[in-house]
Amino acid sequence: GDSVTQMEGPVTLSEEAFLTINCTYTATGYPSLFWYVQYPGEGLQLLLKATKADDKGSNKGFEATYRKETTSFHLEKGSVQVSDSAVYFCALSEWGQTGANNLFFGTGTRLTVIP
Amino acid sequence: DSGVTQTPKHLITATGQRVTLRCSPRSGDLSVYWYQQSLDQGLQFLIQYYNGEERAKGNILERFSAQQFPDLHSELNLSSLELGDSALYFCASSVRPTGGQETQYFGPGTRLLVL
Numbered sequence: 001g002d003s004v005t006q007m008e009g010p011v012t013l014s015e016e017a018f019l020t021i022n023c024t025y026t027a028t029g030y031p032s033l034f035w036y037v038q039y040p041g042e043g044l045q046l047l048l049k050a051t052k053a054d055d056k057g058s059n060k061g062f063e064a065t066y067r068k069e070t071t072s073f074h075l076e077k078g079s080v081q082v083s084d085s086a087v088y089f090c091a092l093s094e095w096g097q098t099g100a101n102n103l104f105f106g107t108g109t110r111l112t113v114i115p
Numbered sequence: 116d117s118g119v120t121q122t123p124k125h126l127i128t129a130t131g132q133r134v135t136l137r138c139s140p141r142s143g144d145l146s147v148y149w150y151q152q153s154l155d156q157g158l159q160f161l162i163q164y165y166n167g168e169e170r171a172k173g174n175i176l177e178r179f180s181a182q183q184f185p186d187l188h189s190e191l192n193l194s195s196l197e198l199g200d201s202a203l204y205f206c207a208s209s210v211r212p213t214g215g216q217e218t219q220y221f222g223p224g225t226r227l228l229v230l
Contacts, residue, residue, distance in 0.1 A: 046220070103207075105159075
């Protein structure tokens with residue numbers, strides 16, 4: 001079945017450091033891949049997405065490239081800020097036989113950025 | 116603000132009780148999804164509705180049920196509550212399920228505490 005394996009946290013970085021959060025997936029077909037972010041006390045917000053191989057999703061300085069050959073979708077940011085402190089979730093969605101397209105989430109990675 | 120609203124924001128109840136969580140999707144969205152976020156299980160898909168009909172079921176317990184009404188709002192009913200049902204329950208919506216590429220927009224969640 002479909003699944004997402006995400007780098008375990010927590011991750012603590014100094015401001016302006018480089019961020020990588022690893023994400024690999026298992027899927028039977030050709031999923032769409034997503035990164036969602038959850039700020040303290042809030043719901044999930046879509047950060048970026050990619051719907052086919054070699055697509056690069058980007059938003060707010062974050063980037064992730066859909067790598068079919070390595071089944072990966074690693075999240076990167078060149079220079080993190082304190083305001084990036086949050087929990088990041090990698091997720092996939094695949095068209096199912098019933099027409100369902102629910103999201104499968106990784107376990108989440110908590111990022112703390114210190115000044 | 117994603118445009119998805121959920122009520123109530125917090126709910127405290129006792130074991131054995133029944134509660135109803137409500138979700139209003141974004142304007143124009145026909146599909147509603149329910150997810151449970153707990154410390155031990157992470158983020159799990161519960162159930163999906165599309166235009167009033169059940170589309171897919173995930174790890175939803177038999178004690179739980181949901182429906183989507185003609186005005187497209189949805190309710191998640193949790194009965195015979197147990198301590199382990201304490202979690203954050205998210206609703207998400209999308210326009211329609213199409214090949215898994217649709218972005219799901221999440222509400223702020225309802226935090227349920229069962230005492």
